[in-house]
Amino acid sequence: MSLEKQLQERSQNKCELCNATANLGVYEVPPVDIPSADNSIYVCETCKSQIEKREQIDPEHWRVLTETMWSEYAPVQVVAWRMLSRLRNESWAADSLDILYLDDDTLEWAKKTGDHEQDATVQFHQDSNGTRLYDGDTVVLIKTLDVKGSSVNAKLGTVIKNIRLDPNNTDYIEGKIDGQTIVILTKYLRKG
Known part of the structure; x- marks a missing residue:
């Protein structure tokens, strides 16, 4: 069975972070050597783009982590911990982070990328008017x-x-x- 099929079954065709049902795909939780269900999650494009810092983080979107952080699956717990850490300036996220328990191996995995040390603000290249710039623009x-x-x-x-x-x-x-x-x-x- 393919990785995507395994994650679809596990997640019941919902984003494992926000429960959305559209635009879903596999996200390999870094660092990953060989992708598997033990190091990947099934997420929507909104979650993925904010996790990967391609879009600004919307704290309201992530409030659902107060429920989904309790997932029994380690990769979901790792991403929830990382996102709550990035949002730690929000009182609800700090409170959730305080009560989220991760076993030692899972916590070590969560801390490996150093992403949790950054805040929720993502910096983009912007012109003098604040318009976002992309590679290849004129x-x-x-x-x-x-x-x-x-x-x-x-x-x-x-x-x-x-x-x-x-x-x-x-x-x-x-x-x-x-x-x-x-x-x-x-x-x-x-x-x-």
Whole structure:
């Protein structure tokens, strides 16, 4: 039986975190060497995108963890613990975290990624207007910039296509002007 079929049966075709019944799929709870039902859960796209930090965390969506954290399955407990830890500034999440008991092995697994040490805020690359930027976007300079150590002409209104996001710093992107790759602060850009 496939992993997805096993998780569908276990979860009764519901998200194991929020009980949603649409847009469900397998989520392998990191770190994973060989995916199995013992290290994977069945979740909706809303939960998955917030777990993976592709979207901002909505604390109201996660209130259901006060019930689902009691799952008998370790991977569900691990993700519940991690999300409650990220939401620990919410009083209900802190209270739930205080009463959630995990055996030593499960708690060690939950702490392995270090994700629980971060807060619920997710940083995204945003232009000067607060519009989210993605790899491959086209942007326009809103200010003439001096490019140090180069003869590149970075004037107001210059269009930069196919940008690359700096994964380590949301304040910067990389783009090509006159065939030369430069690093630009996002506060000097607007999405084109």
